[in-house]
Amino acid sequence: MVQLVPTLLRQELARLAEEDARIDGRGRWDSRGFNLETDCLYNAEGSAKVVLGGTVVYAGVKFELRTPWPDRPTQGSLMCGAELRPVAGRKYEPGPPSPQSIELGRVVDRGIRESGCIDMESLCIVPGEKVWGVMIDIHVMSDQGNIFDACGLAAIAALRTAVVPAERFDVGEDHVLGVKGTPIMASFTRVGGRFVYDATEQEELGGDERIHITLGDEGHLHSLQKGLKGAFTPAEFTEIFDVAQERCVELRKLVAEKEGN
Amino acid sequence: MMGGYGDVQLLNEDGSRLDGRKVDEMRPVSIEAGILPAADGSAMVTQGLNVAVAAVYGPMEAHPRKIQRQDRAVIDVRYNMAPFSTSDRIRPGFNRRSREISKVTAEALESVVLVERYPRSKIRVEIEILAAEAGTRCAGITAAAVALADAGIPMRDLIVGVASGKIEDTVVLDLDKAEDNYGQADLPVGILPNTGEIAFLQMDGDLSPDEYNLAMEYNFKAAKEIHEIMVDALQRRYQGGEA
Amino acid sequence: MSQGQTGAEQRLVTPGMTIGSSTGKRAGSGIIAENETFVATQLGWLREINNTVSIDPIHAAYMPRSGDLIVGNVAEVRNNLWFMDINGAFQGLLPMSLAPWKVEFGAARQHMDVGNVVLARVQEVDECHNVVLTMKGVGLRRLNQGTVESIPVQHIDRVRGENNATLQRLRDACDCRIMVGENGRIWIDGEPEGITWARKALQMVASDGHTKAFEAILADMEQEQKLKGDA
Numbered sequence: 001m002v003q004l005v006p007t008l009l010r011q012e013l014a015r016l017a018e019e020d021a022r023i024d025g026r027g028r029w030d031s032r033g034f035n036l037e038t039d040c041l042y043n044a045e046g047s048a049k050v051v052l053g054g055t056v057v058y059a060g061v062k063f064e065l066r067t068p069w070p071d072r073p074t075q076g077s078l079m080c081g082a083e084l085r086p087v088a089g090r091k092y093e094p095g096p097p098s099p100q101s102i103e104l105g106r107v108v109d110r111g112i113r114e115s116g117c118i119d120m121e122s123l124c125i126v127p128g129e130k131v132w133g134v135m136i137d138i139h140v141m142s143d144q145g146n147i148f149d150a151c152g153l154a155a156i157a158a159l160r161t162a163v164v165p166a167e168r169f170d171v172g173e174d175h176v177l178g179v180k181g182t183p184i185m186a187s188f189t190r191v192g193g194r195f196v197y198d199a200t201e202q203e204e205l206g207g208d209e210r211i212h213i214t215l216g217d218e219g220h221l222h223s224l225q226k227g228l229k230g231a232f233t234p235a236e237f238t239e240i241f242d243v244a245q246e247r248c249v250e251l252r253k254l255v256a257e258k259e260g261n
Numbered sequence: 262m263m264g265g266y267g268d269v270q271l272l273n274e275d276g277s278r279l280d281g282r283k284v285d286e287m288r289p290v291s292i293e294a295g296i297l298p299a300a301d302g303s304a305m306v307t308q309g310l311n312v313a314v315a316a317v318y319g320p321m322e323a324h325p326r327k328i329q330r331q332d333r334a335v336i337d338v339r340y341n342m343a344p345f346s347t348s349d350r351i352r353p354g355f356n357r358r359s360r361e362i363s364k365v366t367a368e369a370l371e372s373v374v375l376v377e378r379y380p381r382s383k384i385r386v387e388i389e390i391l392a393a394e395a396g397t398r399c400a401g402i403t404a405a406a407v408a409l410a411d412a413g414i415p416m417r418d419l420i421v422g423v424a425s426g427k428i429e430d431t432v433v434l435d436l437d438k439a440e441d442n443y444g445q446a447d448l449p450v451g452i453l454p455n456t457g458e459i460a461f462l463q464m465d466g467d468l469s470p471d472e473y474n475l476a477m478e479y480n481f482k483a484a485k486e487i488h489e490i491m492v493d494a495l496q497r498r499y500q501g502g503e504a
Numbered sequence: 505m506s507q508g509q510t511g512a513e514q515r516l517v518t519p520g521m522t523i524g525s526s527t528g529k530r531a532g533s534g535i536i537a538e539n540e541t542f543v544a545t546q547l548g549w550l551r552e553i554n555n556t557v558s559i560d561p562i563h564a565a566y567m568p569r570s571g572d573l574i575v576g577n578v579a580e581v582r583n584n585l586w587f588m589d590i591n592g593a594f595q596g597l598l599p600m601s602l603a604p605w606k607v608e609f610g611a612a613r614q615h616m617d618v619g620n621v622v623l624a625r626v627q628e629v630d631e632c633h634n635v636v637l638t639m640k641g642v643g644l645r646r647l648n649q650g651t652v653e654s655i656p657v658q659h660i661d662r663v664r665g666e667n668n669a670t671l672q673r674l675r676d677a678c679d680c681r682i683m684v685g686e687n688g689r690i691w692i693d694g695e696p697e698g699i700t701w702a703r704k705a706l707q708m709v710a711s712d713g714h715t716k717a718f719e720a721i722l723a724d725m726e727q728e729q730k731l732k733g734d735a
Contacts, residue, residue, distance in 0.1 A: 004589055006577045007619045012651040019696060025704065042310040042392040044345040054298030058391060060345025083353055086339060087316045087387035089299040094339060097353070137344035137353070141314060141389065142297040168348075201299075302563065320565060320593045331632065373519075375545060380632055382593050410519050413563035413658075415545040417536065418520030455520040455543065492518050495547055499562050500516055 009206040017192025029243045031198040038161045038258045046162025050154040054144030059154035061162040068131045076123020076131035080109035082138040089143045108155050111214030111223035117181035145200040152185030182252045185214045186244035195240050215248040269443040271428040287435035287483045292494035294411045302412025306404040310394040315404035316387045317412040323383035334379035338367035342390040362398050369451045369461035375415040395441035399424050402451050421484040424449035425476035432472050434479040448476045452484035517544040532558025564658045566592045566687045568635045572626040575689035583610045591687040594633050602638040621647045650693030655710040657688040677725035678702045
């Protein structure tokens with residue numbers, strides 16, 4: 001459904017930007033606070049729930065045994081998909097996966113895949129015959145802004161706490177997946193002419209383009225995505241890139257804390 | 262579903278069930294209302310290892326036009342199991358089972374919601390099963406009822422989803438996964454606790470008339486207990502809200 | 505406050521709950537009578553005034569009524585009318601003849617386009633929920649400045665207070681122009697500081713049941729205004 005953007009909302013966001021203020025009183029680079037819970041769904045081999053303001057998402061990890069691709073006989077596979085079902089908000093409609101949900105799943109997928117945190121060779125059981133397929137499914141339950149960061153965090157936290165169900169498939173003992181890094185996404189939306197971190201639904205409605213940056217443990221870039229109408233300058237990117245570095249370090253600590261439990 | 266009967270023992274020597282429950286004992290139920298800020302109303306029902314979440318949107322104009330009813334609202338239910346909700350991953354999307362459950366659930370809800378108050382409208386009810394261990398359609402109905410109440414939708418009762426069934430020729434309340442897989446019958450119903458009516462009914466397997474009566478008796482007893490938990494969830498949400 | 509709910513005597517009822525005998529009493533909103541017994545149909549606070557038993561719902565959708573002042577967003581423009589999003593189940597229709605300007609057929613867009621925000625009144629609602637709006641009347645107009653805050657419809661009375669007393673205090677304290685739409689949208693215009701205050705106060709109202717927090721912010725604002733006045 002195309003959403004109506006009231007002219008007064010855009011005017012107000014522009015006015016607030018001039019004062020370096022935000023509509024909910026936050027600073028430009030503040031988040032609403034991420035709440036992370038892991039191991040919360042019985043049938044998933046790894047699971048996480050993220051609450052970010054009014055945004056609620058779940059991620060669940062499942063494993064399956066499959067034959068490897070002929071050109072990569074010793075490698076397992078990883079797949080990450082997101083569903084933006086009508087449960088998530090008034091604006092979401094039933095039907096086949098929307099371009100938005102495909103984009104969301106693929107951006108999260110790239111960040112995890114390209115960071116190399118999963119060693120595909122370690123998913124091999126019998127070369128050429130049997131490998132693990134790892135599937136991360138993200139379920140958005142309530143969208144009140146910045147579902148990308150919530151989904152990225154839920155996906156990596158679910159993955160890092162996943163247990164490979166080898167016993168159930170009769171291929172050895174259950175063991176932890178062994179994830180070597182914690183790629184984290186940080187998203188910025190142009191609101192009232194300048195970028196802010198962790199935009200709310202209202203800011204997204206009255207805002208313009210968004211930029212998603214996924215950073216690995218060493219602060220390297222693993223995935224970038226610019227979405228929606230708008231264009232930005234290299235200087236603007238430099239500014240948000242520095243903020244992304246800081247926010248990603250904080251969220252990586254949050255994931256580590258949950259694993260410590 | 263009947264296949265494994267005889268091979269698997271589902272009752273202990275002392276007549277208790279594998280998880281220690283008595284025959285007329287349900288799995289622990291907890292309910293939380295208003296958990297999804299984007300929705301007009303929402304609820305999460307945890308029953309044993311099941312997790313069912315419902316979100317309600319509306320009333321809103323019914324689209325497309327052809328589904329509009331001039332004299333009442335239509336209730337649009339989507340029951341969906343998340344890919345990670347079961348032991349083997351489910352491919353996303355609708356299947357025959359979820360379509361059927363969605364249809365009969367919608368009709369059950371239309372029997373309690375005062376739909377004639379909202380001509381040409383639609384009320385969307387989204388039921389998402391996040392963890393499934395038998396009995397999810399009932400947990401979904403219970404979640405939908407609490408979510409509808411939370412959304413302020415007028416109803417003549419709070420419908421409760423419950424199921425009884427038969428294992429090893431014994432009628433038991435609230436089948437778990439193993440009992441559902443290897444049992445002989447399952448009788449899921451939607452009960453209106455205030456009026457004592459039944460607005461949702463399905464059954465498969467084999468039940469004698471006496472067994473049916475006993476299963477229904479268990480269902481009504483359990484509905485009363487779950488109803489109290491539903492009311493408590495709604496009252497907790499709003500009575501605790503005064504800062 | 506028309507619905508102060510701090511008292512212990514207030515009872516929160518759920519749909520299907522029996523309330524008591526209907527003998528000698530009238531069923532108000534949210535209540536039906538079955539076999540001479542009142543049954544609640546909505547989640548809300550039970551109220552009995554002048555022998556009428558009714559429910560103040562916890563959550564209510566906006567149901568337009570003739571005469572309501574509302575804040576609408578233009579959703580669609582046709583040659584001779586506008587469709588407005590009014591935060592209800594159905595869009596409202598503003599015909600050219602009820603616009604505040606003399607509009608030529610086909611020139612509707614020159615006066616108001618999609619996304620414009622207006623202050624309008626509900627002219628009439630038929631039994632099929634068709635809503636006709638009017639902008640003919642004192643103060644009804646296109647809103648070109650200021651901002652709109654949304655609050656749940658059932659909390660509108662809290663913002664207004666008895667005889668608009670609370671609303672007037674809010675207006676005075678933040679020195680803003682404030683118009684309350686029955687559809688849960690509140691238009692605010694004034695100095696940036698005042699708007700920020702008003703928004704903060706209204707966001708308190710928007711989060712369920714925070715009447716006291718709203719009062720506290722209002723009192724703070726008044727205190728600060730007073731200090732300014734003294735200086």
